[in-house]
Amino acid sequence: MVLPDSSELELPEGATGLDAAAAIGPKLAEQAVLVRSNGRVQDLRLPLEEGQQIQILTTRDKDDPDALAVLRHSAAHLLAEAVRRLYPGVKIAIGPPIENGFYYDFEFPEPISEADLPRIEEEIRRELQEGRDWRREEISREEARERFLANHEPYKVELVDTAEGEISLYTQGEFTDLCRGPHLQDSRPIKAIKLTGLAGAYWRGDEHNTQLTRIYGTAFYSEPDLQEYLERLEEARRRDHRRLGPQLDLFHLQNASPGAPFWHPKGMVIWNELEDLRRRENARRGYLEVKTPLLYDIDTYITSGHYENYKENMFFVQGREDEKPLALKPMNCPGHMLLFGSQLRSYRDLPLRYAESSTLHRDERGGTLHGLLRVKHITQDDAHVFVSEDQIQDEIDAMIEFARDLYELFGLAPRAELSTRPEQRLGTDEQWDHAEAALEQALRRHALEYVVSPGEGTFYGPKIDLHMTDALGRSWQMGTIQLDYQMPMRFGLTYMGVDNQEHHPVVIHRALLGSLERFVGILTEHYAGAFPLWLAPVQVRIIPVGESHREAARTLAAKLDRFRVEVDESDETVGKRIRNAEVEKIPYVVVYGDRESEASLAVRERGGDQSTRSLDELMRELSANV
Ligand SMILES: [Zn+2]
Numbered sequence: 001m002v003l004p005d006s007s008e009l010e011l012p013e014g015a016t017g018l019d020a021a022a023a024i025g026p027k028l029a030e031q032a033v034l035v036r037s038n039g040r041v042q043d044l045r046l047p048l049e050e051g052q053q054i055q056i057l058t059t060r061d062k063d064d065p066d067a068l069a070v071l072r073h074s075a076a077h078l079l080a081e082a083v084r085r086l087y088p089g090v091k092i093a094i095g096p097p098i099e100n101g102f103y104y105d106f107e108f109p110e111p112i113s114e115a116d117l118p119r120i121e122e123e124i125r126r127e128l129q130e131g132r133d134w135r136r137e138e139i140s141r142e143e144a145r146e147r148f149l150a151n152h153e154p155y156k157v158e159l160v161d162t163a164e165g166e167i168s169l170y171t172q173g174e175f176t177d178l179c180r181g182p183h184l185q186d187s188r189p190i191k192a193i194k195l196t197g198l199a200g201a202y203w204r205g206d207e208h209n210t211q212l213t214r215i216y217g218t219a220f221y222s223e224p225d226l227q228e229y230l231e232r233l234e235e236a237r238r239r240d241h242r243r244l245g246p247q248l249d250l251f252h253l254q255n256a257s258p259g260a261p262f263w264h265p266k267g268m269v270i271w272n273e274l275e276d277l278r279r280r281e282n283a284r285r286g287y288l289e290v291k292t293p294l295l296y297d298i299d300t301y302i303t304s305g306h307y308e309n310y311k312e313n314m315f316f317v318q319g320r321e322d323e324k325p326l327a328l329k330p331m332n333c334p335g336h337m338l339l340f341g342s343q344l345r346s347y348r349d350l351p352l353r354y355a356e357s358s359t360l361h362r363d364e365r366g367g368t369l370h371g372l373l374r375v376k377h378i379t380q381d382d383a384h385v386f387v388s389e390d391q392i393q394d395e396i397d398a399m400i401e402f403a404r405d406l407y408e409l410f411g412l413a414p415r416a417e418l419s420t421r422p423e424q425r426l427g428t429d430e431q432w433d434h435a436e437a438a439l440e441q442a443l444r445r446h447a448l449e450y451v452v453s454p455g456e457g458t459f460y461g462p463k464i465d466l467h468m469t470d471a472l473g474r475s476w477q478m479g480t481i482q483l484d485y486q487m488p489m490r491f492g493l494t495y496m497g498v499d500n501q502e503h504h505p506v507v508i509h510r511a512l513l514g515s516l517e518r519f520v521g522i523l524t525e526h527y528a529g530a531f532p533l534w535l536a537p538v539q540v541r542i543i544p545v546g547e548s549h550r551e552a553a554r555t556l557a558a559k560l561d562r563f564r565v566e567v568d569e570s571d572e573t574v575g576k577r578i579r580n581a582e583v584e585k586i587p588y589v590v591v592y593g594d595r596e597s598e599a600s601l602a603v604r605e606r607g608g609d610q611s612t613r614s615l616d617e618l619m620r621e622l623s624a625n626v
């Protein structure tokens, strides 16, 4: 072995990282958490490769990302052990380390809420007090399968079935997990642990699969490190849209309609600005606005495949007794397919771009709802574009450009993910080659950074997803562009080609802002509630100093009526009213007293000092920014 200082270490064949640490010194062996070699990390228990350069990471490498990851992943196993003890019947999925912490996905028999986290955290502390060692074993696929079957862990069974290479297990206390590792030797280095939140997550990230409950947490090698992190988190919470929404009077949620926001007048201003933007930009790019029904009979969903793949997330509606049950649409696709099929189509009609911002209902599980970011009542800036095969490239290209322009407007930088052909798929290899190349070329041409997720496409086609991070560092999908050869075929859709033959169109499902609810949530956090002028629910607030100034303030407001103006005639002091406007993050505040006139107004810009401007100057400034 070669050590970081280039000295060499002689070890017997098959020696492990722990052996290497012990050969250097007992203290190092005690503090060792991981071996790193040529940028890769390895469990301490595994044999080292002959002649490789090694670095032993210890509890003193407390800021090293790899050292933190092994600590946090080990903490995730403690979380799973605790949850299994507290919630009999829970099923466990996966629990990797992530930036800033870790998570574990569970299927709970009954939904849990954030209020349950302290109890789980207490159980983990108990485990830490008792102490845990991690034991690694390698077993056959069959044996692993049987063990997880016997434990009623279907997700683990599925993971065993799809795992590549050796199957290894790690056991601590009474808990055994399927895991590649690496793990700590024991739980002593975990000096601080905190569960930080809950969210919904689909099994294998596919919205057609069961929705699981994701518990987030973090762990550190020292208590002060955790405290520092929590302070940063506190800042993030200050930006949390669930707090800012009600505080800024934008929306609220209540149990009368779970997962469906009540939009207040001010929230609707933002909503409508986004709708106007969507409508304007769609029109400019050749999209045609349509409106399709909310309720369809079951047969439609059988044809579309939603009944088979998405039933659990749909709301069924029974009308009169003698009538067939209906279901609320979870997506717009079926309606748009029927619309396309309602007339004879020719190649001259293509690309045909249907846009609809309609209410969709998805029965997301209670425990996975999260403010505006995961709701049951969602509104997408949806579109379905019907194209011939040779139009795919240009169309995708235009969509990426569209997406980039939209996000730029808000100063958002989404992360793109290209998901390619899964093992189980429909369509020919040539179609997939063509489709994937079209998506990838469009991403490249627009210099959009992206990661490729091999095999993560849908069974009907590859897709590009656009992700954003919320104030708490959690990633949410916003836009999506999905190529689909199958749905038009299922609905028997055709168009007459140049060759006078009937062809199936290809459909591209696309949403760019994604869910409008989610987008407003993300924007609220992105701007910390201080929306740019064009989105701000109140753009100007005029504060008359005394009762005698109210009339002049109202006259001023009337002159500014092209903008969203309010006069604050409340009896509070001027100072208090200015503070209120600050708390409400209003972009412009005009204080009007004895010294003010239309030639000389006292204007406070959000976050700035007071300065003097004439009414004309103020109007010009406002117009330039809306
Ligand atoms: Zn593990």
Ligand SMILES: [Zn+2]
Binding pocket: 331, 332, 333, 384, 509, 510
């Ligand atoms: Zn669709």
